[in-house]
Amino acid sequence: MKEKIAILADSGSDLNNVDPNMPLYVLPLRIIIDGKEYIDKKEISLKEVLSHIDHKKVTTSLPSPKDIESTFDQIKNDGFTHVICIPISKGLSGTMNIIRQIAEDYQGLTIELIDTKNISMASGFSSLEALKMIEDGTDFKKIVQNINDRLTLKKVFFTVDKLVYLKKGGRIGLVSATVADLLKIKPVITCNDEGIYYTIKKQRGYLQAVMQLITQTKEFVKDSLSYDIALMNSDSKLDLKELTKKIKENLPNIRNFSILPITPALAIHTGPEALGIAVSVNQL
Numbered sequence: 001m002k003e004k005i006a007i008l009a010d011s012g013s014d015l016n017n018v019d020p021n022m023p024l025y026v027l028p029l030r031i032i033i034d035g036k037e038y039i040d041k042k043e044i045s046l047k048e049v050l051s052h053i054d055h056k057k058v059t060t061s062l063p064s065p066k067d068i069e070s071t072f073d074q075i076k077n078d079g080f081t082h083v084i085c086i087p088i089s090k091g092l093s094g095t096m097n098i099i100r101q102i103a104e105d106y107q108g109l110t111i112e113l114i115d116t117k118n119i120s121m122a123s124g125f126s127s128l129e130a131l132k133m134i135e136d137g138t139d140f141k142k143i144v145q146n147i148n149d150r151l152t153l154k155k156v157f158f159t160v161d162k163l164v165y166l167k168k169g170g171r172i173g174l175v176s177a178t179v180a181d182l183l184k185i186k187p188v189i190t191c192n193d194e195g196i197y198y199t200i201k202k203q204r205g206y207l208q209a210v211m212q213l214i215t216q217t218k219e220f221v222k223d224s225l226s227y228d229i230a231l232m233n234s235d236s237k238l239d240l241k242e243l244t245k246k247i248k249e250n251l252p253n254i255r256n257f258s259i260l261p262i263t264p265a266l267a268i269h270t271g272p273e274a275l276g277i278a279v280s281v282n283q284l
Contacts, residue, residue: 005082011265015128031049119156120278187201214246
């Protein structure tokens with residue numbers, strides 16, 4: 001029987017503007033505001049989330065086992081035989097572990113999970129690559145192998161205006177966020193080899209931190225011949241046209257460039273004025 005392959009991502013992968021005809025299914029994270037639950041991006045916008053985070057109790061929750069099982073049912077009913085699950089890092093979210101638990105007992109689909117050890121479009125780029133390989137007729141095992149082999153060619157560097165949101169979400173341990181905010185020290189954050197946030201640099205001032213995003217991306221791509229860049233934005237007040245110009249001047253081998261909003265569920269942990277550069281190297 002011929003393989004018919006689908007991709008399952010989650011909303012934390014920040015996949016935007018993907019052709020609806022592509023075999024992509026996205027599990028939405030959940031947002032809870034003062035006890036009321038919303039489906040990430042579908043029932044609440046980035047702007048709405050940011051308007052609430054300083055005044056209400058705002059948290060996130062994972063897709064439920066029922067959500068995952070019903071999504072597998074839909075994939076199977078749509079005629080697919082194989083599914084590659086590419087959620088955000090299991091070091092930052094429990095989504096992958098829940099998917100694994102459901103997948104172990106699920107009948108009727110061949111299911112493979114990939115830990116991108118990344119977040120936002122640094123995770124989403126893997127799904128886009130997998131979709132392209134499906135389109136090109138690559139077989140299931142080869143797609144899984146290729147995606148795993150290319151994980152280290154993807155990265156996201158981001159900064160936030162205030163550390164308090166990451167601290168609230170338990171994403172930076174016991175970092176002294178208050179002192180850092182008073183001193184206007186801004187971190188440049190990425191994911192380590194285990195897929196957990198760590199601060200790669202600290203800069204005095206937001207603009208300096210944003211410029212450091214470009215420096216870190218430049219160091220990451222080195223002399224690569226081609227790479228895709230996504231500028232991830234959570235309501236930054238910076239002139240993004242001017243920033244885009246600086247990015248393109250410093251990174252001349254960009255194949256595809258986009259400016260994308262981060263999904264509301266991620267914005268809860270970054271707050272407003274978070275900016276990130278996600279990069280995927282195409283050719284070394």
